[in-house]
Structure formats: structure tokens, C-alpha cells
Amino acid sequence: MNFVAQALNLNPLAAKRLEERNILRKAIIPHDFFSDVIDAFKLDKKFGEFEEGTVIARTTNGLEVVRGYPKIRRALTLFPTLKRHFKRDVVIEEKMNGYNARIVYFGKNIYAITRRGFFCPYTTEKAREMINESFFKDHPSLMLCCEVVGSESPFVVKDVYGKPIDFYAFDIREKKTNRAMPIEFKEKASEEYGFNIAPILEVCDKKVAHLRCREIVEKLGGEGREGIVVKDPRMEIPPIKYTASQSNASDLNYAFRFFNDYAKDFMLSRIVREGFQSFEFNESEAELEERAKRLGMAILKPMVESISKVAGGEKVTEDHKLRFKSREVLELFKLQLKKMGVEAEFSEPYFEDGYHVLEFSRVMVSTTDKISHLLKGNLW
Amino acid sequence: MNFVAQALNLNPLAAKRLEERNILRKAIIPHDFFSDVIDAFKLDKKFGEFEEGTVIARTTNGLEVVRGYPKIRRALTLFPTLKRHFKRDVVIEEKMNGYNARIVYFGKNIYAITRRGFFCPYTTEKAREMINESFFKDHPSLMLCCEVVGSESPFVVKDVYGKPIDFYAFDIREKKTNRAMPIEFKEKASEEYGFNIAPILEVCDKKVAHLRCREIVEKLGGEGREGIVVKDPRMEIPPIKYTASQSNASDLNYAFRFFNDYAKDFMLSRIVREGFQSFEFNESEAELEERAKRLGMAILKPMVESISKVAGGEKVTEDHKLRFKSREVLELFKLQLKKMGVEAEFSEPYFEDGYHVLEFSRVMVSTTDKISHLLKGNLW
Incomplete structure (x- = not known):
């Protein structure tokens, strides 16, 4: 715990108390797959300047702080919100619909951390496969804030993005400070290191942004896509999101x-x-x-x-199918889901086309039980 | 406060504490119109066996306890709920859509108490006009549990029941114990003393009740009426409600x-x-x-x-129009609304067709402010 106290600028007793109050929790299951991380904790609530989901890790390279991804606020009406909020030009990006993962590099490997601050074995395995680590070697203080999308998702299953699973960086930020890099930097890095970024759909003056946004959102909605995030080109003003009906x-x-x-x-x-x-x-x-x-x-x-x-006697479930290169990582992921408090029924894994396949159903216990209780004739 | 302690079987200190915790509050504004009531308190929460809305009053005739109207539970599906819940026959009554008032007789006058336990000047004036007090003289221990319905309602404005304001007794109960009289008693009393009761639509075996209820509810729904309450003829089993889409x-x-x-x-x-x-x-x-x-x-x-x-610069409001025989009662009602925490804008009362007319708009402050805030371009 001493390294957490050091990172958060607390005395060790205060850090201990955070853990007792369940604000500070273990972020990682110790495993060879996570060999660069000696120990890691996550914040389950905002604490001082540190966002919920902030990770404090002791790694083979030393102490690391990975700030939680900040909440993006929402416009309920595009006008006059955009005009009021931004300085001059705005960048309109597509808001991808998946789950948020921060991709970092510790020691000799890439790691994927979920929004809430867990080291996810599945996402980490995919990130190591799909993201070029040279970006991190050139920029050791940065993280890629990605939306992980696709039909083979353990969390948000969507079938509109082409590949079964894919990463789209929407922000590049300093791990330690959460300072966001300008959009131009993100575009250039994407070209240079070959990772996807969330599509940049338009750059325009804030005075006409509400009109352009409406057109874009209506088009995206028709294609089953989620919506947009409107940004300051320099990322000095917080972004705003807006979604399709x-x-x-x-x-x-x-x-x-x-x-x-x-x-x-x-x-x-x-x-x-x-x-x-x-x-x-x-x-x-x-x-x-x-x-x-x-x-x-x-x-x-x-x-x-x-x-x-x-x-009809069934349970209400959400069904997932994931493919792993490593059987060990598959088992680690099952443990991780349990740690996250997900109630799931797992199939026996099988091997297919070079992958270990895991199918699981997330059981919606509360809904299942409530319906069952009421259908038996119990009163509300 | 001593009379409250006595009625609730508490020592005076415990009663004092209930008041300090805001569970016990004044139920009446002292006024000549309420001359039979010396002092009255209401329970703002269930306390022991006493329901929320229970009133304890010191009257010219002595101590009175008027139990709060109990919550009626709801069937989410008619089958098998009704079959499971009841004994043999069930009575299907229309559920009127208005506000709940308990009509009691204290001293020499009728009083109307709202669901939450306030003595309502408007409802009391109407009840004295429309309900024959001889019922209470013959049955001093009973109260009429009524739905007050119509377009001239201070609370639930509905225009489907014919008259601008009307009382429908749905239960007759013992004030002090909340024991409900059998339905037959209610029917006979309604005939003898000339008050309305909520329409009794059907008496049938519980085994077919779900079928009959569905037919009835679909018909009622088509007529803009609310739904049904299903009851045990002897009122020994709690009723169940069910509403139209x-x-x-x-x-x-x-x-x-x-x-x-x-x-x-x-x-x-x-x-x-x-x-x-x-x-x-x-x-x-x-x-x-x-x-x-x-x-x-x-x-x-x-x-x-x-x-x-x-x-468009307006506020979100709910508009009401009430007619009073007495201008004094009108003023008393305005005070009462304030006491109930209702934010309202009142018109200047005017005299029309023998009545003092009060128009008022209940301002929905939170909704108005929220919309206004967002339309100015603030973020959610």
C-alpha cells in the first residue's frame, strides 16, 4: 500500500483507510500474463483530483498512475450549447459504441484497463495483437483511450463496425495528468503507428456546428451508429457528446x-x-x-x-462469444469477470480456427427473479 | 401533545420526539370552519400499526383516531394472482381516478381528510354539501373512504365522471381500527343514506375473475376510466388493484x-x-x-x-379551477395548499353563479427550471 500512498500524496494510514472504505480496490489478478505489474489498485470513486477508475500500479519499471477517463458531458440541445461551450472551430468525431479501455505500456508489454480500472485479460490480449507497441516506446508518458467495439465483446455487443473486435482511439492522454493531446497529434500518431482512431467527420465553425451535427447524427442513426463527440481542436475545452435517436x-x-x-x-x-x-x-x-x-x-x-x-422457464441473459489465443488468458478472464461481480454461466471452451472459444451468458438475476416472482401471482 | 401520546400509547416524551423528527405534524389550520376540532396531528410515516396519514384529533367530543388509508397492492398479471389471493367469490369494483379523502364526523360537522392526513377546507365544504350526515349519526365509529373526482379538483383533474366534483365511497371502515365493513353493508348504506359508491361491476368466482377483469378493464380503458379494484365480499382479505393501459x-x-x-x-x-x-x-x-x-x-x-x-417564456403549470360557497373557506384553502408544500400562482377570486371562484396554477418549478437551464445551452 505504501506505493499507493506515495502516488496519491497521502500518508500510509490514510491510504489504508481508503482501502477499508472500499474506495481503493485491487485492480489486477496476479498472473504471468500480467508479469510487468507487481501490484495495482484502482479508485472506485473520485478522490481529490483523481477520477474514478484511476489505477495506481507498481510495475517492473517503477510507480505508474493511470488517470481514470473523465465523464464526457452531454448536450440536450445542440443549439445554443455548442456555440456557448467552444472557442471557435470544433471537430466532430463519431462516438463509437463499445466499451472504454485505456491502453498503456508497462515494462515490456501492453495492458488494457477498463473504464472502472480493472486490468482486462481479454482486452489486453487483443490489444497486444492489434496495437503497435512502438507508439508507447516513442511516447512513454501517454495512453491511448480507446473504444473497443464489435460483436465479440464481453460487454457491449454491436455488429455494425465490420470486424468482430476492434480498437478505436478517441483520445491520447498523459497517463499521469490526464492532459489530452491536440487532435492533430492524434491524427498523425494514428497514421504513423497504424492504429484506428474514431472517424473525424467534420471540422467547422462553432456557429454552424449545430446544423452540421444534426445532419451527421441523423445519418449515423440511420446506420445503427451511436452519435458524435464534439471537440476543441486543441483539446483545451472538455468535449461534448450527443447521440442519435x-x-x-x-x-x-x-x-x-x-x-x-x-x-x-x-x-x-x-x-x-x-x-x-x-x-x-x-x-x-x-x-x-x-x-x-x-x-x-x-x-x-x-x-x-x-x-x-x-x-417459458428460461432465464433472462445476455449472450457473449469471445475468442482467445491463449487458453490461460481465457481462464484468467473468467476469474476477472467474477471479480467484476458479473454473474455468468460459462460453456465448456472449445478450440476452433486457431482460437480458444468461450461462450458465456450473463444472467440478469434481478430481472429474472422479479418476473418469475410476479408471474407466480405475487403482488407488486 | 399529551392527547397524541395517549392515542398512540406512548409516553409524552416519545410523542415529542416523533414531532421533532417530523413524523408527527400539525394536520389542521385552526379556524371557525373547523370548530369541532381543538387540535390535530398527522403521521407522516407509518408508525407501528398506524398507517401513514393517520390523524389524531382532540375534538369537542373527545379524542379521535382516524387511521390512514392502507396501500392497495397491485397485480401485474391477473392470472394467477387473483386465483391465488382470494378465497372464493370476488367483487370487481371500478377504481375511480381522483384523490382519496376520508370523510368523518366530529362534534357537529363533517370533515374531509386527505390521504396524507390534512384537513382539506375545499373537500370539507363539498362533503358537507353533498354527503348526508345522518349516516355518521347512526354509525359514529365509521368513516367513508371516498375517491373525490371531477374537473374541479385541486389535485387530480378528470373530466369523465359527469359532475364537476363528486364523492364515491369505495370503503367504509372503522376510524379507529381500519376494519373494513363487508361490501353488502356498503351497498345498503349507500341506498339508505344516498351517497355514491364506486360502481360494483361484477361478482364472480375467483377462478374466472381474470377473464372477466380483462374484459372489464379493456372496456373501462376505452372510456377513459382508470381500472378496477378486486375485493373479498367480506373485506377480510386485502383488495387488489389493476389498471387499464x-x-x-x-x-x-x-x-x-x-x-x-x-x-x-x-x-x-x-x-x-x-x-x-x-x-x-x-x-x-x-x-x-x-x-x-x-x-x-x-x-x-x-x-x-x-x-x-x-x-416560449412560459412556466410549466397544472391549472385548476375551484368553486367555493364561502369566501372564508377559499382563503383557508389557499393557506392549506401552502402548508402542503404546493407552489401555486393564484388568480384574484371572483364571484359567479353563487360561487366564489378560485383559479390557480400549480407551478412545476423543478421541470421549468431544468428545461430553462438546458435550453440556455447548459450541459446535462
């Missing part, structure tokens, strides 16, 4: 399938977004009805499906 | 108009009910779409309307 609907579809496992805030925030978007887009009665039907179906259909499933 | 939609329409003032639970519970009803009614794709559109419109439309209203 179809993506709100898709989130709701997901959340209402598991309606008792999901936070009420998750659902209601997405519903309220639809209200503001419909207002801002100044919709006709027909367009409003179209949106209402999409919204209603996104809410109702998954609920009915889940109820039917439980009525 | 149109009523869920109407609740949502109301709640999303004021989306930042309403509890998330209020909204989500009504959404989840739609899922279970759609499942139980085994709907076709077309019926599901119809329901989804109703649901989506009930959510989206009021939000867009509220946002437009605030964008």
Missing part, C-alpha cells in the same frame, strides 16, 4: 430487456433526450409519431420478450 | 409533462405494467405496435409540449 432507442431496448437490473436513471435519461431532440428538430406530427413508435417499441418489446422467456 | 398512458402523459418533478418510480412502474399486460393479453404484433405507439406518445408528446412552453 436510434441509439437512444437501442439503449432502451437493451435496458428494458433487463428492466430490474438497470438503473432507473439510465432509462429515464435516454427518454428525456428524445424529448429534447424532438423539440429541437422541430418535428411534424408524423415525425413525432414515428419517434414515439420507435420509443414505445424500444421499451415495450424487450420487456414482453423477457417476460415470455421467463414464463 | 389507457390509464397507464394517461398517468405517463401527466408525469412526463412534469418530468423533473415526478419520481422516477412513478414513471417506471407504469411502463413496466404495460409490459406485463401486453404479455398477459398475448398481443399480436399489430396490437403490440398499437400499445407501443400509445406508450411512446404518452411519454414523448407532453415532454415536447413542456419544452416548447418554456422555450
Whole structure:
């Protein structure tokens, strides 16, 4: 614990107390695969200037602090929000829909850390396969903040990005300070080191940004993609996100399938977004009805499906299929999921086309139990 | 406070502590109109066996305890819930959509107490006008548990029940014990003393109740009415409620108009009910779409309307119009609303057709402020 105290500028007793209060937790399962990391902790809550998900690691190269990825705030209406928030030009990037991973280099290897601060074996194996480590050798103080997307995702399964699993860097930041590099730096690094970045869709004056954003978001929505993040070219002003109606609907579809496992805030925030978007887009009665039907179906259909499933004796689950190069990493990933508090039923792994395949169903226990309880005739 | 301690079987210090913790609050504004009540307190939380809204009053006739109206639990699916819950026959009554008032007789007058335990001047004046006090003279230990419905309601404005304001007794209970009288007693008393009761729609065997309830609820829904309460004829088993889809939609329409003032639970519970009803009614794709559109419109439309209203410089309000026989009672009611924590803008009262008319707008401060804040370009 002494290295954590040192990194956070605390006395060892105060660090100990953070651990007792469960704000500081182990971030890694010790394993040869993670051989450059001697020990690591993560912050489960914002603490002082350190974001939730900040990782403090003792590595073979010394002490490392990897700051948590900061929350990106949201515009409920594009106008006048963008105009008010930015300086002059803005960069409009696609917001990819996957899970957030910070890619870092410790000792002699790449590591992938989840949003909440866990070292993920699966993501780490893929990152080592797909990301060129020379970037980190040239820039040892930086991390790649990536969205990991695809159908072979342990967290957010999406089938619109082509490959089964892929990394898109959306920010390059200093590990220790969280300072974001300018967008130009990110573009050049992407070319030089050959990693993907989230598509840059437009650079324009902030005064017309709301118009361009609307066009872009409507087009992305139609393609099943999530939305946009609007940024200051120098990254000196915090970015702002905005999502397509179809993506709100898709989130709701997901959340209402598991309606008792999901936070009420998750659902209601997405519903309220639809209200503001419909207002801002100044919709006709027909367009409003179209949106209402999409919204209603996104809410109702998954609920009915889940109820039917439980009525038929099944559990409500979310199904995943992942491929690993190493059987050991596969086993490590199973342990890691348990550590993250995920309730899952695993298939027996099998070997196929050079990969160890793991299928698992995440059981939505609360939703399953609630439906089952009610269908037996119990009262609300 | 000593009379409260006596009524609740507490020592005076314990009663004092209840008041300090804000569990026990004043229930009445002293006034000639309430001349039979010397002092009265209400419970703001369930306390021991005493329900939230229980009133303890020192009256000219002595100590009175009026138990709070108990929560009626809800079936999410009619089958097998009704079959499991009841003994043999069930009585299906219409659930009226208004506000709950307990009508009691203290000293020489009728009093109306709201669900939360306030003596309501408006409701009391109407009750004295519309309910025959001879019932209470013959049955001094009983109260009428009424739904107060109509377009001239200070709380729930509904225009489907014919008269501008009306009382429908749904239960007759012992004030002090909350024991409910059998339904037959209620029917006879209604005939003898001439007060309305909530319509009794059907008496049937519990084994077929789910089928009859579905038919009834679909018919009621089509007429803009709320739903049903299913009861044991002897009232020895707690009743169960169940509502029409149109009523869920109407609740949502109301709640999303004021989306930042309403509890998330209020909204989500009504959404989840739609899922279970759609499942139980085994709907076709077309019926599901119809329901989804109703649901989506009930959510989206009021939000867009509220946002437009605030964008146009107005506040989000709920408007009421009430008529009083006495100008003094009108003023007393204004005081009472303030005591209940209702933020309202009042018109100057005027005299029309023998009544003092009060118009007021309940301002939904939180929703108005939230929308206004966001429309200025602030981030979520």
C-alpha cells in the first residue's frame, strides 16, 4: 500500500483507510500474463483530483498512475450549447459504441484497463495483437483511450463496425495528468503507428456546428451508429457528446430487456433526450409519431420478450462469444469477470480456427427473479 | 401533545420526539370552519400499526383516531394472482381516478381528510354539501373512504365522471381500527343514506375473475376510466388493484409533462405494467405496435409540449379551477395548499353563479427550471 500512498500524496494510514472504505480496490489478478505489474489498485470513486477508475500500479519499471477517463458531458440541445461551450472551430468525431479501455505500456508489454480500472485479460490480449507497441516506446508518458467495439465483446455487443473486435482511439492522454493531446497529434500518431482512431467527420465553425451535427447524427442513426463527440481542436475545452435517436432507442431496448437490473436513471435519461431532440428538430406530427413508435417499441418489446422467456422457464441473459489465443488468458478472464461481480454461466471452451472459444451468458438475476416472482401471482 | 401520546400509547416524551423528527405534524389550520376540532396531528410515516396519514384529533367530543388509508397492492398479471389471493367469490369494483379523502364526523360537522392526513377546507365544504350526515349519526365509529373526482379538483383533474366534483365511497371502515365493513353493508348504506359508491361491476368466482377483469378493464380503458379494484365480499382479505393501459398512458402523459418533478418510480412502474399486460393479453404484433405507439406518445408528446412552453417564456403549470360557497373557506384553502408544500400562482377570486371562484396554477418549478437551464445551452 505504501506505493499507493506515495502516488496519491497521502500518508500510509490514510491510504489504508481508503482501502477499508472500499474506495481503493485491487485492480489486477496476479498472473504471468500480467508479469510487468507487481501490484495495482484502482479508485472506485473520485478522490481529490483523481477520477474514478484511476489505477495506481507498481510495475517492473517503477510507480505508474493511470488517470481514470473523465465523464464526457452531454448536450440536450445542440443549439445554443455548442456555440456557448467552444472557442471557435470544433471537430466532430463519431462516438463509437463499445466499451472504454485505456491502453498503456508497462515494462515490456501492453495492458488494457477498463473504464472502472480493472486490468482486462481479454482486452489486453487483443490489444497486444492489434496495437503497435512502438507508439508507447516513442511516447512513454501517454495512453491511448480507446473504444473497443464489435460483436465479440464481453460487454457491449454491436455488429455494425465490420470486424468482430476492434480498437478505436478517441483520445491520447498523459497517463499521469490526464492532459489530452491536440487532435492533430492524434491524427498523425494514428497514421504513423497504424492504429484506428474514431472517424473525424467534420471540422467547422462553432456557429454552424449545430446544423452540421444534426445532419451527421441523423445519418449515423440511420446506420445503427451511436452519435458524435464534439471537440476543441486543441483539446483545451472538455468535449461534448450527443447521440442519435436510434441509439437512444437501442439503449432502451437493451435496458428494458433487463428492466430490474438497470438503473432507473439510465432509462429515464435516454427518454428525456428524445424529448429534447424532438423539440429541437422541430418535428411534424408524423415525425413525432414515428419517434414515439420507435420509443414505445424500444421499451415495450424487450420487456414482453423477457417476460415470455421467463414464463417459458428460461432465464433472462445476455449472450457473449469471445475468442482467445491463449487458453490461460481465457481462464484468467473468467476469474476477472467474477471479480467484476458479473454473474455468468460459462460453456465448456472449445478450440476452433486457431482460437480458444468461450461462450458465456450473463444472467440478469434481478430481472429474472422479479418476473418469475410476479408471474407466480405475487403482488407488486 | 399529551392527547397524541395517549392515542398512540406512548409516553409524552416519545410523542415529542416523533414531532421533532417530523413524523408527527400539525394536520389542521385552526379556524371557525373547523370548530369541532381543538387540535390535530398527522403521521407522516407509518408508525407501528398506524398507517401513514393517520390523524389524531382532540375534538369537542373527545379524542379521535382516524387511521390512514392502507396501500392497495397491485397485480401485474391477473392470472394467477387473483386465483391465488382470494378465497372464493370476488367483487370487481371500478377504481375511480381522483384523490382519496376520508370523510368523518366530529362534534357537529363533517370533515374531509386527505390521504396524507390534512384537513382539506375545499373537500370539507363539498362533503358537507353533498354527503348526508345522518349516516355518521347512526354509525359514529365509521368513516367513508371516498375517491373525490371531477374537473374541479385541486389535485387530480378528470373530466369523465359527469359532475364537476363528486364523492364515491369505495370503503367504509372503522376510524379507529381500519376494519373494513363487508361490501353488502356498503351497498345498503349507500341506498339508505344516498351517497355514491364506486360502481360494483361484477361478482364472480375467483377462478374466472381474470377473464372477466380483462374484459372489464379493456372496456373501462376505452372510456377513459382508470381500472378496477378486486375485493373479498367480506373485506377480510386485502383488495387488489389493476389498471387499464389507457390509464397507464394517461398517468405517463401527466408525469412526463412534469418530468423533473415526478419520481422516477412513478414513471417506471407504469411502463413496466404495460409490459406485463401486453404479455398477459398475448398481443399480436399489430396490437403490440398499437400499445407501443400509445406508450411512446404518452411519454414523448407532453415532454415536447413542456419544452416548447418554456422555450416560449412560459412556466410549466397544472391549472385548476375551484368553486367555493364561502369566501372564508377559499382563503383557508389557499393557506392549506401552502402548508402542503404546493407552489401555486393564484388568480384574484371572483364571484359567479353563487360561487366564489378560485383559479390557480400549480407551478412545476423543478421541470421549468431544468428545461430553462438546458435550453440556455447548459450541459446535462
